[in-house]
Amino acid sequence: MEGLKLSQQEQRNYGELFQLCDVDGTGRITGIKASELFLSSGLGQDALLQISELCGAKRLGHFGRSQFYIALKLIAAAQQGMPLKLDSLNSGEFISLIKQL
Numbered sequence: 605m606e607g608l609k610l611s612q613q614e615q616r617n618y619g620e621l622f623q624l625c626d627v628d629g630t631g632r633i634t635g636i637k638a639s640e641l642f643l644s645s646g647l648g649q650d651a652l653l654q655i656s657e658l659c660g661a662k663r664l665g666h667f668g669r670s671q672f673y674i675a676l677k678l679i680a681a682a683q684q685g686m687p688l689k690l691d692s693l694n695s696g697e698f699i700s701l702i703k704q705l
Contacts (some may be wrong), residue, residue, distance in 0.1 A: 633667040645679045
């Protein structure tokens with residue numbers, strides 16, 4: 605998560621979500637398991653696919669902790685109407701915690 609700035613509350617919340625989704629304790633979350641959670645964000649399939657590509661999970665075939673946290677931060681940004689770009693994450697604009705997860 606090099607370069608990704610998370611508040612202590614985000615670190616705690618994202619960590620809890622990661623533990624819930626990493627059911628076998630491998631440090632990897634399948635795309636299917638992540639999509640179950642991400643769909644509850646209210647974002648459309650196209651946005652979620654773009655997020656998967658931006659965080660690198662699509663290329664890797666899974667979500668590691670870094671990809672998962674970046675995806676969660678992108679979901680929060682998209683919920684606030686911010687553009688789906690990695691630059692949005694550390695733009696200095698406040699991105700509140702994810703809604704509806």
